Amino acid sequence: MPRSIALVGFDADDTLWHSETHFQAAHAEFERIVGGYVDLADAGVHERLLATERENIRLFGYGAKGMTLSMIETAIALTGARISAADLHRIVELGKAILRHPVELLPGVRAAVEAVAATHRVVLVTKGDLFHQERKVAESGLAGLFQRIEVVSEKDTASYARLLAEFDLEPARFAMVGNSCKSDIAPVLALGGWGIHVPYPLVWALEQAEVDSAHPRFAKVARLDEVPAVLAGWG
Amino acid sequence: MPRSIALVGFDADDTLWHSETHFQAAHAEFERIVGGYVDLADAGVHERLLATERENIRLFGYGAKGMTLSMIETAIALTGARISAADLHRIVELGKAILRHPVELLPGVRAAVEAVAATHRVVLVTKGDLFHQERKVAESGLAGLFQRIEVVSEKDTASYARLLAEFDLEPARFAMVGNSCKSDIAPVLALGGWGIHVPYPLVWALEQAEVDSAHPRFAKVARLDEVPAVLAGWG
Numbered sequence: 401m402p403r404s405i406a407l408v409g410f411d412a413d414d415t416l417w418h419s420e421t422h423f424q425a426a427h428a429e430f431e432r433i434v435g436g437y438v439d440l441a442d443a444g445v446h447e448r449l450l451a452t453e454r455e456n457i458r459l460f461g462y463g464a465k466g467m468t469l470s471m472i473e474t475a476i477a478l479t480g481a482r483i484s485a486a487d488l489h490r491i492v493e494l495g496k497a498i499l500r501h502p503v504e505l506l507p508g509v510r511a512a513v514e515a516v517a518a519t520h521r522v523v524l525v526t527k528g529d530l531f532h533q534e535r536k537v538a539e540s541g542l543a544g545l546f547q548r549i550e551v552v553s554e555k556d557t558a559s560y561a562r563l564l565a566e567f568d569l570e571p572a573r574f575a576m577v578g579n580s581c582k583s584d585i586a587p588v589l590a591l592g593g594w595g596i597h598v599p600y601p602l603v604w605a606l607e608q609a610e611v612d613s614a615h616p617r618f619a620k621v622a623r624l625d626e627v628p629a630v631l632a633g634w635g
Numbered sequence: 636m637p638r639s640i641a642l643v644g645f646d647a648d649d650t651l652w653h654s655e656t657h658f659q660a661a662h663a664e665f666e667r668i669v670g671g672y673v674d675l676a677d678a679g680v681h682e683r684l685l686a687t688e689r690e691n692i693r694l695f696g697y698g699a700k701g702m703t704l705s706m707i708e709t710a711i712a713l714t715g716a717r718i719s720a721a722d723l724h725r726i727v728e729l730g731k732a733i734l735r736h737p738v739e740l741l742p743g744v745r746a747a748v749e750a751v752a753a754t755h756r757v758v759l760v761t762k763g764d765l766f767h768q769e770r771k772v773a774e775s776g777l778a779g780l781f782q783r784i785e786v787v788s789e790k791d792t793a794s795y796a797r798l799l800a801e802f803d804l805e806p807a808r809f810a811m812v813g814n815s816c817k818s819d820i821a822p823v824l825a826l827g828g829w830g831i832h833v834p835y836p837l838v839w840a841l842e843q844a845e846v847d848s849a850h851p852r853f854a855k856v857a858r859l860d861e862v863p864a865v866l867a868g869w870g
Contacts, residue, residue: 459734461766465700472707473727476720485716488723492708499694530765531696531788553766 404635408516411578412526414600418504426494430471433487437479449474461553463529468495503539508625513545515628523548527555555583557590582609639870643751646813647761649835653739661729665706668722672714684709696788698764703730738774743860748780750863758783762790790818817844
């Protein structure tokens, strides 16, 4: 039985296309709106929103709809319910704008995924809002390259173990490519798989994590088009 | 090759456990809140909410978070943005209450699924919010009975065809059990599969549809525990 990497997973948001840029732009606009009612620094707006999001993720999961509801709750709490309905409507529109935003592929993505798909089975593994993720996958024009599109509610060792069981594959034959050490790299290394980290300039506070860069099954590249060479090097 | 039914799909919301009851209770409370600002009948509150939900489903998909955002938008529009932030917060809480609500199994559900699982492979096929659906499946204690939990963004012929392709199964060997003619029965019959309709007393306006009750691969039962006998009759 061959022992080489047989299946390669790609993360989607901030790995194949821009995402966090849009979320952070919405956060900035949220702060401008709430800044009309309170002093941003005094009120600790940034920290309060993050705390609300962290709390609500247990109920909402990831994605733009939950973030929008968290922004609404935070705005009402921070302003002592003084915020106008018109301004709350602007916050709803921030969320809708994220959901409507056209997919913008990162550089070299199509060629990189095609190159890996020529030598390996490839799957897309993403978390967040099922409906929004499916729309982005469809709009990206990349869906046909993937054996399977897997949208999971959390990217932890249990989710990856279930995916590998469905493919009847040992972890040592699976490599995951993504921008998040927490969601894409650490759980896969923990299972015995391989991880290729492709950083995105922005990382959401709730995604920050470290991974040991000297790990024998880990590589870090600047762009997705370096992934095929890393895989070739690993055999 | 055997030609009998090999795989049975179960819908979840309003088939295994109560759901629409909670959504309609939230709608009723929404109307009480908005009724503090406008005359409900004059303003056509019920119809306006439904129209907003129908429009937003293309962006939000199904589920409680999208419904909550639609309620907020509708309340702001209907009141000419006069509604208070405190009342909008009450609407956010209506959505959170749905997401927090404990799972209440319908009568005879566990025994029925166990009986079917003893003779067939069974899968759970549900649409809506991935995170909320997974929580309900986990909380129901039924997860271990299903070969696969499939949360899809829309239950149409394409979704069922993809599921059957993954199981490498002809439609004639698949039966779907559920409360929604539109989502559970019609698309499966159209593909050549079998449908068992188990009505729930309440049907969301956007789920209403008819199916020909004389269809040769269709049955209607009052309770889930009648399903094993129907399957046995079909061979």
